[in-house]
Amino acid sequence: xTGNHTESEIGSQPDLWRRAARDGAGGVGAVLPRPGxxxxxxxxxxxxxxxxxxxxxxxxxxxxETDAFAASEFPFxxxxxxxxxxxxSGTTTEVLELLDRTDxxxxxxxxxxxxxxxxxxxxxxxxxxxxxQSVVQTRFATSQLVLLRAHLGEDLSGxxxxxxxxxxxxxxxxxxxxxxxxxxxxGWTVGLAHEAALKMREAATAWTESxxxxxYRHGPIAITGPGRVAxxxxxxxxxxxxxxxxxxxxxxxxxxxxxxxxxxxxxLALHLARQAGHDPDTPRNLTRSVILG
Numbered sequence: 277x278t279g280n281h282t283e284s285e286i287g288s289q290p291d292l293w294r295r296a297a298r299d300g301a302g303g304v305g306a307v308l309p310r311p312g313x314x315x316x317x318x319x320x321x322x323x324x325x326x327x328x329x330x331x332x333x334x335x336x337x338x339x340x341e342t343d344a345f346a347a348s349e350f351p352f353x354x355x356x357x358x359x360x361x362x363x364x365s366g367t368t369t370e371v372l373e374l375l376d377r378t379d380x381x382x383x384x385x386x387x388x389x390x391x392x393x394x395x396x397x398x399x400x401x402x403x404x405x406x407x408x409q410s411v412v413q414t415r416f417a418t419s420q421l422v423l424l425r426a427h428l429g430e431d432l433s434g435x436x437x438x439x440x441x442x443x444x445x446x447x448x449x450x451x452x453x454x455x456x457x458x459x460x461x462x463g464w465t466v467g468l469a470h471e472a473a474l475k476m477r478e479a480a481t482a483w484t485e486s487x488x489x490x491x492y493r494h495g496p497i498a499i500t501g502p503g504r505v506a507x508x509x510x511x512x513x514x515x516x517x518x519x520x521x522x523x524x525x526x527x528x529x530x531x532x533x534x535x536x537x538x539x540x541x542x543x544l545a546l547h548l549a550r551q552a553g554h555d556p557d558t559p560r561n562l563t564r565s566v567i568l569g
Contacts, residue, residue: 300426366391
């Protein structure tokens with residue numbers, strides 16, 4: 277049981293976010309989607325969930341229609357002005373096959389400049405400073421989203437300060453002892469909710485689910501009860517906290533920037549993994565990249 281790489285990578289996020297924010301607001305952003313373009317963002321696993329968050333943010337900012345797809349489900353008959361492919365490893369089979377098949381202009385964000393994605397995409401942004409040794413993605417995914425948020429014109433200084441708080445403050449007591457977690461989001465934080473649930477499954481093999489917050493009432497709330505947590509990214513819909521409490525569950529809501537709140541989930545997943553005797557650096561059944569034969 278180690279998790280030492282994961283712990284170090286989680287703790288490095290505020291410093292990496294500062295660099296990513298500068299990159300996103302600077303010259304590297306020149307190859308990212310331009311205002312008014314119709315864009316498809318693709319990825320697998322964590323990258324797909326980051327794609328969902330970015331797509332919602334870009335549309336909400338009025339910068340153009342933006343769709344997010346799992347790379348394996350890309351609709352090749354649909355026209356876009358640009359494809360943005362997210363791949364930490366640069367070797368994921370579905371992403372490379374998509375880039376090979378499409379004739380649309382493409383840009384990729386990766387951590388490794390020695391991988392096939394460098395020639396598969398028309399343009400590539402390399403965040404090698406955010407690469408990871410752990411199989412479980414934490415800092416690369418969040419640094420990538422910081423870069424994309426900065427390119428949309430956001431000021432990330434508050435989010436970076438919140439990430440430092442997320443690393444320093446105690447974790448919620450209810451989360452440390454819970455038997456089940458449901459992560460909820462609205463708008464761009466729905467992707468974060470899905471990513472939080474994935475992190476908990478990957479690192480700690482924890483029982484987790486994730487939903488858009490308003491959909492939680494339409495069935496999933498049935499799972500909630502004593503010893504179970506509903507973790508909300510951002511402000512919850514009116515009345516939802518009361519409903520969770522009414523069935524005996526605990527709702528966790530934070531004033532932190534939602535991306536910084538995801539850092540708290542990273543810490544929780546690491547804690548629970550170690551508690552269960554798992555090594556989050558090398559979780560069971562997982563590899564750094566899914567390469568299909």
